[in-house]
Amino acid sequence: MKYRLKVEVxxxxxxxxxxxxxxxxxxxxxGYKVEGVNVSKAYNILIEASSRxxxxxKAEEMCRRLLANPTKDxxxxxxxxxx
Amino acid sequence: MKREEIKVCILRVxxxxxxxxxxxxxxxxxxxxxxxxxxxxxxxxxxLEYDALVFPGGFSFGDYVRAxxxxxxxxxxxxxxxxxxxxxxxxPILGICNGFQVLVEAGFLPAFEGITPYPxxxxxxxxxxxxxxxxxxxxxxxxxxxxxxWKIPKGRVLRMPVAHSEGxxxxxxxxxxxxxxxxxxxxxxxxxxxxxxxxxxxxxxxINPNGSFHDIVGICNPEGTVFxxxxxPERAFYWWQQPDWTRQMLMPQCGDGKLIFESLVEYLxxxx
Numbered sequence: 001m002k003y004r005l006k007v008e009v010x011x012x013x014x015x016x017x018x019x020x021x022x023x024x025x026x027x028x029x030x031g032y033k034v035e036g037v038n039v040s041k042a043y044n045i046l047i048e049a050s051s052r053x054x055x056x057x058k059a060e061e062m063c064r065r066l067l068a069n070p071t072k073d074x075x076x077x078x079x080x081x082x083x
Numbered sequence: 084m085k086r087e088e089i090k091v092c093i094l095r096v097x098x099x100x101x102x103x104x105x106x107x108x109x110x111x112x113x114x115x116x117x118x119x120x121x122x123x124x125x126x127x128x129x130x131l132e133y134d135a136l137v138f139p140g141g142f143s144f145g146d147y148v149r150a151x152x153x154x155x156x157x158x159x160x161x162x163x164x165x166x167x168x169x170x171x172x173x174x175p176i177l178g179i180c181n182g183f184q185v186l187v188e189a190g191f192l193p194a195f196e197g198i199t200p201y202p203x204x205x206x207x208x209x210x211x212x213x214x215x216x217x218x219x220x221x222x223x224x225x226x227x228x229x230x231x232x233w234k235i236p237k238g239r240v241l242r243m244p245v246a247h248s249e250g251x252x253x254x255x256x257x258x259x260x261x262x263x264x265x266x267x268x269x270x271x272x273x274x275x276x277x278x279x280x281x282x283x284x285x286x287x288x289x290i291n292p293n294g295s296f297h298d299i300v301g302i303c304n305p306e307g308t309v310f311x312x313x314x315x316p317e318r319a320f321y322w323w324q325q326p327d328w329t330r331q332m333l334m335p336q337c338g339d340g341k342l343i344f345e346s347l348v349e350y351l352x353x354x355x
Contacts, residue, residue: 013257018212066156071205071255
């Protein structure tokens with residue numbers, strides 16, 4: 001079975017987000033009433049797995065091993081069946 | 084070991100830079116230095132023929148995912164066993180700029196309890212944001228553990244250039260104080276950003292060019308044999324590499340970066 005893993009890696013709120021702050025500042029310059037911007041990275045991963053649970057476990061492992069640094073990053077995972 | 088017998092391996096991948104400057108620095112001190120693409124090392128399986136290893140600066144693998152992480156995980160997958168043996172045998176590893184990012188992402192630094200499978204620190208996006216390329220002052224904090232700086236008196240202020248976008252050294256927020264204490268206890272803190280008089284930056288830009296926690300510039304492992312720093316010592320090796328050499332009446336005979344290479348070479352001469 002093929003699954004699509006939608007992984008989003010974002011900075012923990014305890015650490016400052018210079019990219020987000022820069023984007024927020026410019027958006028305010030452009031006239032938007034922006035209160036804050038948080039930048040995150042999205043990975044869209046297609047994998048083969050025997051179950052949804054296995055696909056989720058694989059995604060968690062990928063985050064721990066490569067996609068996120070636990071010092072500064074949080075991550076969320078959404079698993080979708082690929083039709 | 085005789086100086087001319089010392090062999091240093093400077094690793095290279097797509098996106099690394101200053102490998103030639105690093106090689107020149109070592110050769111100027113009379114040791115053999117070879118620039119090798121990591122694919123070549125994987126093919127030859129000859130890492131343990133070298134007495135020291137350098138991960139140079141640059142933007143390996145385009146800094147994709149996070150600066151240094153692709154190279155770190157790639158080399159661990161291909162040469163993990165050899166690299167761990169290299170460290171366990173006490174052979175020195177130097178990480179400059181992107182090389183420091185690689186060592187942190189690979190779990191080789193700070194490595195309080197040995198090499199870790201996941202990073203215990205991070206080199207995050209600079210604060211204030213953006214690529215920062217400037218000469219900075221760094222104060223030596225180490226009491227003699229770090230074999231790359233043992234020749235430098237504690238408290239001495241050196242001058243070197245930085246050039247990076249991701250150099251903000253961080254610990255996990257909840258462990259910040261605990262990890263900092265361990266750095267001091269183990270004598271792992273090597274340099275902090277300061278002004279030219281040695282007063283710490285306390286986070287103020289541009290003295291601290293990237294917003295690093297505790298003004299941290301570089302750290303070593305508990306054994307003092309693995310060392311990473313954000314500035315480029317190889318770009319401050321000769322006196323004429325300094326930005327104000329035409330305006331000085333009395334220039335020193337060398338740039339401050341030379342002290343790091345000399346410390347390593349003299350350590351290898353004595354130790355092995």
